[in-house]
Amino acid sequence: MWWDSWSDLARVVLVGTSAYAALVLLLRVSGKRTLAKLSAFDLVVTVALGSTLATILLSADVSWAEGVVALALLAGLQLAVSWATTWLPGGRSVVTARPSLVLRDGVPDTTAMRRQRLTLDEVRQAVRATGAGGFDQVAAVVLESDGTLSVVTRDQVGDGYALSGVPGWDAR
Known part of the structure; x- marks a missing residue:
């Protein structure tokens, strides 16, 4: 079907514009954490926000008010989880993977x-991205909870405090 009516197109434009504005406002209110590098939970919330916005835009069965409540609920849940991961002991480990030491003192942990x-x-x-030419120059490579690889060269390791809490490093 190529065309239904002008009123359907007008609904998409009006509801879409106001739902988009509401989503931007909710993301601004919920803070930088909502838009930070994505953990698995953050990715789920982001996909859910996009899906909810699409439903508001394209489904006449969902009112603008219902859609905004759904968006607010998702943003509120994101805030609650970020609060829990910050303030509750062990809360972070429930929704975020721990970092993994994959290379230590130049030796890969296969x-x-x-x-x-x-x-x-x-x-x-x-390792190359840091400018190091060999593993012998590297104290640690850590697979972070967001999936990035952090490389700490021997010159940069200092007292190693930034690596505390990484399983396998504390055993030094």
């Missing part, structure tokens, strides 16, 4: 890499 589905080529790429 067991950890296999467990994290990470290849040696990906670790090499991360």
Whole structure:
């Protein structure tokens, strides 16, 4: 079907514009954390927000008010989870993966890499991106909870405090 009516198009424009404005307002109110690098939970919320916005735009069965309440609910749940991960002991571990040490003192941990589905080529790429030419220059490579690889060279390790809490590093 190519065309229904002008009123359907007008509804999409009017409801879409106001729903979009409401979503932008909710994201601004909910803070930077909602738009930060995505954990698995953040990704789910982001996809749900997009799906909800699309439903508001395209389904005449969902009123603008219902849609905005759904968007507010998702933003509120995101705030609640971010609060819980900040203030409750162990709250972060429920929704966020712990970092994994995949290279220590120049030696790759193949067991950890296999467990994290990470290849040696990906670790090499991360090391090269820091400007290091070899693993012998690297104190640690950490697969962070957001999926990025952090490389700490031997020159940068200092007292190692930034690596505390990474399983496998504390055993030094």
